[in-house]
Amino acid sequence: MKTLSQAKTYLNYINGSWQAASSEEVIASINPANKEEVGYVQSSTREDLNEAVKAAKQAQKLWKKLSGAERGNLLYKAADMIEKNIDVIAETMTREMGKTFPEAKGETARGVAILRFYAGEGMRKMGDIIPASDGTALQFSKRVPLGVVGLITPWNFPCAIPIWKAAPALIYGNTVVLKPASEAAVTAAKVVECFDLAGFPNGVINLVTGKGSVIGQGLAEHPDIEAVSFTGSNTIGKQIGQAATARGAKYQLEMGGKNPIIIANDADIDQALAAVLSGGLKSTGQKCTCSSRVIVQSGVYNEFREKLLAEVRKIKVGNGLDADTWMGPCASESQYGTVKYYIQKGIEEGAELLIGGDSPKSEELKQGFFINPTVFDKVTPSMTIAQEEIFGPVLALMKVETVQEAIEVANDVEFGLSASIFTKDIGQILTFIDDIEAGLVRVNYETAGVELQAPFGGMKASSSHSREQGEAAKEFFTTTKTVFIKG
Ligand SMILES: NC(=O)C1=CN([C@@H]2O[C@H](COP(=O)(O)OP(=O)(O)OC[C@H]3O[C@@H](n4cnc5c(N)ncnc54)[C@H](OP(=O)(O)O)[C@@H]3O)[C@@H](O)[C@H]2O)C=CC1
Numbered sequence: 001m002k003t004l005s006q007a008k009t010y011l012n013y014i015n016g017s018w019q020a021a022s023s024e025e026v027i028a029s030i031n032p033a034n035k036e037e038v039g040y041v042q043s044s045t046r047e048d049l050n051e052a053v054k055a056a057k058q059a060q061k062l063w064k065k066l067s068g069a070e071r072g073n074l075l076y077k078a079a080d081m082i083e084k085n086i087d088v089i090a091e092t093m094t095r096e097m098g099k100t101f102p103e104a105k106g107e108t109a110r111g112v113a114i115l116r117f118y119a120g121e122g123m124r125k126m127g128d129i130i131p132a133s134d135g136t137a138l139q140f141s142k143r144v145p146l147g148v149v150g151l152i153t154p155w156n157f158p159c160a161i162p163i164w165k166a167a168p169a170l171i172y173g174n175t176v177v178l179k180p181a182s183e184a185a186v187t188a189a190k191v192v193e194c195f196d197l198a199g200f201p202n203g204v205i206n207l208v209t210g211k212g213s214v215i216g217q218g219l220a221e222h223p224d225i226e227a228v229s230f231t232g233s234n235t236i237g238k239q240i241g242q243a244a245t246a247r248g249a250k251y252q253l254e255m256g257g258k259n260p261i262i263i264a265n266d267a268d269i270d271q272a273l274a275a276v277l278s279g280g281l282k283s284t285g286q287k288c289t290c291s292s293r294v295i296v297q298s299g300v301y302n303e304f305r306e307k308l309l310a311e312v313r314k315i316k317v318g319n320g321l322d323a324d325t326w327m328g329p330c331a332s333e334s335q336y337g338t339v340k341y342y343i344q345k346g347i348e349e350g351a352e353l354l355i356g357g358d359s360p361k362s363e364e365l366k367q368g369f370f371i372n373p374t375v376f377d378k379v380t381p382s383m384t385i386a387q388e389e390i391f392g393p394v395l396a397l398m399k400v401e402t403v404q405e406a407i408e409v410a411n412d413v414e415f416g417l418s419a420s421i422f423t424k425d426i427g428q429i430l431t432f433i434d435d436i437e438a439g440l441v442r443v444n445y446e447t448a449g450v451e452l453q454a455p456f457g458g459m460k461a462s463s464s465h466s467r468e469q470g471e472a473a474k475e476f477f478t479t480t481k482t483v484f485i486k487g
């Protein structure tokens with residue numbers, strides 16, 4: 001069995017070979033649990049990026065001519081390689097960005113499943129027969145690839161997100177240049193190694209690591225990049241959208257969330273509690289779909305708050321590689337600083353800090369970027385912690401009198417990614433489905449987590465109105481030719 005390299009320094013993958021950046025500089029990837037150096041990635045230049053784009057452009061000419069089944073077979077092989085190396089990839093992920101090993105392994109397994117889903121897409125229809133006005137003519141639509149696509153990905157899902165962008169891009173006949181987040185680029189390099197071992201033709205998938213302002217922005221501005229798919233912050237997403245629009249390129253942005261979970265008086269409280277803990281605090285709250293606002297109806301507010309506190313007290317914070325750790329550190333020093341800033345803001349604006357807000361005191365954990373799970377009470381809709389994405393283990397409890405009020409509070413933010421309600425009342429469920437402003441609507445289920453076979457994306461400032469994953473990815477990664485053949 002082929003295994004992945006154990007290198008400390010990871011190179012760019014351009015035109016089927018591993019290459020150092022022309023800058024001769026590297027970026028260190030740091031373990032947020034103890035500040036060890038996990039590895040180094042290339043700090044690439046625009047020249048390196050140009051080479052990758054050139055290789056991808058050349059490779060696309062032959063790649064698009066392969067049948068969907070042939071492309072699919074390579075995706076199946078990449079899936080097998082990742083599956084064989086699942087422990088190595090997951091451990092690297094835990095060491096690089098802190099999520100617990102079981103979560104990292106689950107995410108890597110999801111990457112495998114995504115590849116297999118899109119491998120199957122190669123055998124499915126790519127167009128429709130449409131009646132022509134002339135009875136002797138044949139008219140049909142045909143989905144065709146865009147060309148070379150740029151993928152800019154974040155650190156919070158360093159395996160699943162690169163794959164959920166690359167797999168549809170590739171199966172529909174595009175070639176890819178991937179720029180992963182610097183904080184988790186070693187994990188991304190290991191994923192790309194699996195594509196290499198699977199035998200993809202040279203230039204079909206390329207990896208260029210480096211600063212976002214150089215390589216990410218470079219992808220958005222590059223004249224030979226036909227489309228850019230981005231997941232990350234709203235600030236950077238807007239810049240990418242503007243750069244792509246300025247040159248007429250297609251773009252897709254998946255950005256922040258401020259996801260509400262509503263708990264009605266008739267909810268199954270234990271079920272809701274499990275969803276709040278998992279959806280709000282797993283991955284240290286670093287998911288765009290995580291629940292950060294817990295909106296509870298007054299009839300069950302006190303009971304829910306006490307049960308929540310009892311469970312949060314039991315959470316074991318620690319290194320994600322330790323078997324008994326439930327919650328790891330924040331992914332980086334900068335993320336740690338952001339979360340601390342929002343906790344302070346919550347206190348200053350008058351929310352009541354019920355638990356957490358500080359860091360664990362043990363000598364071992366003092367070495368890392370840990371923050372204890374934090375719950376604020378008496379949060380009002382205008383507070384900063386009720387409006388802005390924190391991306392950390394911070395829950396804001398908000399009390400409402402009615403479900404209608406809960407939906408109004410839920411909608412009173414700029415984001416609209418995911419939202420959930422816990423109730424048994426069918427009328428309330430239907431009203432919620434109709435009135436909630438969110439792309440992902442959950443009933444008696446947590447806000448976090450996505451189904452790889454279903455469309456994923458948000459409303460309002462959360463997305464650029466397009467959807468990823470499932471068949472929806474075809475919309476973004478292809479364009480349509482309408483063909484008319486006169487007999
Ligand atoms: N929706 C989501 O899933 C995510 C949301 N976020 C939100 O964003 C906040 C900040 O996280 P952060 O990592 O800084 O997110 P960013 O938006 O800065 O990073 C996301 C990706 O964009 C790249 N990038 C950075 N600057 C540019 C640029 N000027 N042009 C093009 N690409 C660029 C990054 O590269 P590099 O790593 O090299 O800087 C990374 O690959 C978090 O606190 C959270 O609120 C963050 C991650 C995921």
Ligand SMILES: O=C(O)CCC(=O)C(=O)O
Pocket residue numbers: 156157231286287288289448449450
């Ligand atoms: O919750 C998930 O599984 C994915 C969420 C996501 O896309 C993200 O946080 O970037």
